[in-house]
Structures are given as C-alpha cells and as structure tokens.
Amino acid sequence: MSETLFINVEVIDGAAKPAFSGQVLVKGNRIAEVARDGAAIDAPEAHVVDGGGATLMPGMTDAHAHLSFLDAATLGDLTNLTPERLVLETAKNARKMLDHGFTSMFSGSSARDNTDIAIRDAINAGDIPGPRLLAATRQMTVSGGFGDIGKEDAYSLVLNGPEEFRNASREAARRGVDIFKIVPSAPGSGKDVLAEDTAMTDAEVAAVCEVAHQRNRRVAAHARSAEAVKMCVGNGVQMIYHATLADEEAKDMLEARKDSVFVAPAMGLPYGRLKEGESYGVSTDDYTRARAEKEIETVSVNMAELKSRGVRVLPGGDYGFKWNPHGRNARDLFMFVDLFGFSPLEAIRAATAHGGELMGMRGELGLVAKGAFADLLLVDGDPVKDIQILQDRDRFLAIMKNGDFHKPLTANRTQAQVAAE
Ligand SMILES: [Zn+2]
Structure with missing residues (x-):
C-alpha cells in the first residue's frame, strides 16, 4: 500500500x-x-x-455543479453540440474542477440525459481525471415552466402530472442517475416570470420524492418561491437550491429538518453578471441589474439567518455560463464570507465537511x-x-x-x- x-x-x-x-x-x-x-x-x-x-x-465540494454546461451564453446553447461531442467537452470540465481544488461535485443537472452518468463512470473507472461526481438528470420541469424552451431536444425534460414525473424518475433511476433535479419555481432572470411564481404541484414533487425514497436516490430542487421551498422540504427533498424568498414558515421548516436537508444559494449567476459580466463581454440592462442586486441582497439576509439556525448552507453556484465559467467556483467561498457573514473557517467547513455530508459520506x-x-x-x-x-x-x-x-x-x-x- x-x-x-x-x-x-x-x-x-x-x-x-x-x-x-x-x-x-x-x-x-x-x-x-x-x-x-x-x-x-x-x-x-x-x-x-x-x-x-x-x-x-x-x-472542496461544489454543491450545484453543471459539468456539462460549456460556459454557454444562453440556456438554449446548452444542447447545441451532439451528445458525443458534449461528453468529450464535459470531460475537460471534470479535469478543470480537480485542477481548481474541487474533488467532489454534486450535480445540479446534466445538459443531456446520460452525460453526467458517462462522465461519472469514466472517472470512477480511472479513464479520465475528475472529481467524485453524483450524476443528475436533465432538469425536470412542466409545460411553460422554467426550462421549457419549446423544443424536445433541450436541457430540460418537460413533464406534466405526477404519473409523468414518476415514470421519468423511475426511468432515470434505471439509467443510473444519483440525483433527480426538479424545477418547481421560476428562473432568476427573464421578464415574463417572477421568482414568486411556483410551477409544479405538490403531487408532482411527491411523486419524484417517492421514487427517490424507493430507489435510494436524491432530489435536488430549484426552489426560489417560499411556496416551492415549503413544498420541497415537506416532501423530503434533500437539496434546496436558491431558497431566495424563503419566509418565516419556510425557514422554520428548514431548521426542523436541518439534519437531513441542505441549502445552496447558488448565486454565481447574478453575482457574476454584476461583478464580472463586462469582462466576459456580457452587457446587462438596468432591469436585469436591479433584479440581480435585489437577489443578492435578499439571499444574503436569508443565508445568514439559516446559518445561525444551524442549517447547512453550501457553496456551489451554477458555474458553466459565459459570465460565470467553470474554474471560478471557489468564488462562492469568498461570497459566503463577504456577503453572508461566514468566518473563513465556516466557509471552508461548508465546502469540505458539509460537502462530504452532501455526498453521502458523513x-x-x-x-x-x-x-x-x-x-x-x-x-x-x-x-x-x-x-x-x-x-x-x-x-x-x-x-x-x-x-x-x-x-x-x-x-x-x-x-x-x-x-x-
Ligand atoms: Zn443550476
């Protein structure tokens, strides 16, 4: 040895x-x-x-990773490549994560059904360098919900009703994913939908959680509205992304389940747009700028409070976009210190010991x-x-x-x- x-x-x-x-x-x-x-x-x-x-x-662990997002300028660009080419490009990102000190990644969704799975299996076989990876589905959304861009070959899977969500989850479990990613609420950008909007029903979330429980998988949810956070926590979703508008009741529920739930604010996109967008050639209109500022302000208050209540809040920030590229991931730890009031040791604990717990290796x-x-x-x-x-x-x-x-x-x-x- x-x-x-x-x-x-x-x-x-x-x-x-x-x-x-x-x-x-x-x-x-x-x-x-x-x-x-x-x-x-x-x-x-x-x-x-x-x-x-x-x-x-x-x-370090990144709790909201999209290894197969190739630093895209738009969400629609995520599936421009063939599946074969996408896997090769994703392998480069896997190596890049190790180069930047991230030895574990919890996926926040795969651009195509099997990309995360293929990369995870190749890493585990020793064929390519990369972090420990828990593989996710494409994000599962509803008609007209976040990610439904009106075409079949997209980064989202459009489902309606608990039966469709249940069937898709079972099928994903058969293919070997570790994480079912659902999108019960609206995105952080765009003028036609608001963070307050909730799109999935309780029965749909429950159906996914039921399969996860039976097949020993995890559920991760993009939950920005208070209603979405409560629906997810109530049904046993383990990873709550964003939690932007969590109200008192939602925070109470998170605190009550603090030993089994994790929160990742995933602020890389609004923060990157405001602070570094111009250096990546991304212009931002006044409306989007104001919205990003509001998001950062609201999330900062909520994450400081959740930390003080003993809820595990983890770094991991949607890296994989033009203005928020892979490799910048450790900026999240700086944000935890600078915006959420974490001490540097607490930010490191969030990225390491808590990351290990998220990976299921407490x-x-x-x-x-x-x-x-x-x-x-x-x-x-x-x-x-x-x-x-x-x-x-x-x-x-x-x-x-x-x-x-x-x-x-x-x-x-x-x-x-x-x-x-
Ligand atoms: Zn994401």
Missing part, C-alpha cells in the same frame, strides 16, 4: 476548528494518522512531502481526520487570512484525490533556501 507523509504543514481540518501545525499520513486512499503539537509520525516507508509551512486542507469525506478519504489540497498561503487565494489554481501546490496525486508537489525551493530555514 502506498504511503505519503505530509510534514511541515498547517492543517485546516474541515470541521471549522483552528488550524494547527502538524503532520498527516496517508495510507492507500485514506488518512491513517494526524499528528499535532510537534509530534512526529513514524512511517519509514512513506514518501515525504515537505509542505514548507503551506496549508493542508480537505478537497465523517469520511471533507475532513483531515484519521480514517477519512484522502482528498487533500496543499495550499500556498493561509485561506483563513485571505479566502480569495482558493480561487487561484496556482496556489494549489499539490492536489490529492482518494490517495492519488492529481497534482504532485514539484520542487519549489532551492537547496540554499532549505538550508537557510
């Missing part, structure tokens, strides 16, 4: 405890030992990685702890002092997933520098 010993590292454990100087031993694909306070680990056969004082932290993923899977990042600098460094892939001196180096540490100090220390 291969052994790697990290020495001379500042450990951020993922559980939001203060960092400490220590050593970490990896055996095979798990963390075998963690030492602190100057204690040394005895591992004569291990390959030693001298961190030189760098930070060692768990790999206590085994997203932690630097004995027995956890060895998904590790060696970071040049201290993300507690500056959370923004996690957005710079060059800061990742080494990236390990499941005990294997995706990016090994290359010699970065001269003999003279080492001798001078």
